[in-house]
Amino acid sequence: MHVEELVEMIKARREALQVTQETLAELSGVGLRTLKQFESGKGNPTLLTLQKIADVLGLEVCLKLKNVSRNK
Amino acid sequence: MHVEELVEMIKARREALQVTQETLAELSGVGLRTLKQFESGKGNPTLLTLQKIADVLGLEVCLKLKNVSRNK
DNA sequence: AATAAAAGTGCATTATAGTGCACTATATGA
DNA sequence: TCATATAGTGCACTATAATGCACTTTTATT
DSSP states (O other): OOHHHHHHHHHHHHHHTTOOHHHHHHHHTOOHHHHHHHHTTOOOOBHHHHHHHHHHTTEEEEEEEOOOSSOO | OOHHHHHHHHHHHHHHTTOOHHHHHHHHTOOHHHHHHHHTTOOOOBHHHHHHHHHHTTEEEEEEEOOOSSOO
16 A cells, blocks of 8 residues: 555545544654654654554554465 | 554565665665664654655555544 | 635745765675 | 584764643634
8 A cells, every 4th residue: 555545545444534634643643743744644654653543543563465366 | 554564564565575684775876874763763754754754565555444433 | 605624725934854975884605 | 522504782973752841733613
């Protein structure tokens, strides 16, 4: 997943749960500014930051085998 | 997945592919020091760094729903 | 349209990730 | 065992992520 997709997934999930950025920031312990930056596609969060955010949304960061076979 | 698990997955994958840290660093464009730090569990890489490393190993960073139901 | 809530942005500061270099430690093979 | 390859670490520096604050823009809602 590219960064944009990860961002979209986080945003979609947050919105689905009807949580505001402000609330998510509080719940996750990540600064509001940081969250805003990330969601607006401007950021390059650290793994820890991403995990904190994902966690609260019931998501988890993982690694999976890429579409094996052929050259993208 | 906790950081340690992600690290283990990267290391296992790198070793399975018989690639040295040095080679992986070169292929991924990530500094050797950074890679060493990450693999030895000392780091908190940025998403971009993690993606660069994962990419070369045929892995991708993703978000997935956590074990729904009940309290971990 | 007016208001209010939520999201986005500029600026400045602090904390820390990324990096190279030199060196140590450990694993591996002859 | 000795040599060599590979992995780990201390130090120092640069780049940038994380953050708060104040303000603007956008998105509902009435």
